[in-house]
């Protein structure tokens with residue numbers, strides 16, 4: 001296993017790092033939900049956060065160990081937005097146009113975060129500022145940077161790399177890299 005620095009992989013599908021202004025940025029939570037939300041940065045300061053330490057693995061063979069993430073539990077957002085029955089799938093959209101997708105039940109663990117901090121510091125621009133998804137045990141392409149939208153649906157829409165042949169389940173410990 002290769003241990004590397006952050007950002008040595010392809011950090012953005014557009015090749016540039018989105019420049020996000022916190023005054024206008026907001027996270028939209030919509031789709032098949034009882035209560036669509038738009039959470040602004042000032043709202044994030046009010047929602048309680050948790051810490052979660054995990055390793056980060058890319059399908060291309062590099063890893064970053066012992067990342068201490070801090071952020072809002074995904075399950076906290078779900079309980080606010082209240083997805084409708086049957087809205088089993090979740091698509092994450094990002095400021096650079098990137099997307100990634102999950103089944104909702106993969107995201108309900110107490111280590112799945114919308115992270116605002118890494119190792120005690122607000123995320124750097126290149127690492128997803130202001131908000132990135134952290135799903136320990138899933139490959140790095142499931143960690144959406146520069147989040148702008150969480151969309152609940154009864155339909156399973158594949159994300160950017162998942163559409164291009166990478167596994168939708170992406171379990172690191174099953175070496176589950178490519179779609180079957």
Ligand SMILES: Nc1nc2c(c(=O)[nH]1)N[C@H]1C(S)=C(S)[C@@H](COP(=O)(O)O)O[C@H]1N2
Nearest residue numbers: 007011012013058094098140141143144145
């Ligand atoms: N918004 C966005 N998120 C993204 C990507 C991207 O291009 N855009 N690339 C993914 C891939 S393929 C990897 S390996 C990781 C890299 O995360 P890092 O830049 O923090 O190392 O981000 C993932 N999340």
Ligand SMILES: [Mo]
Nearest residue numbers: 009058140141
């Ligand atoms: Mo990647």
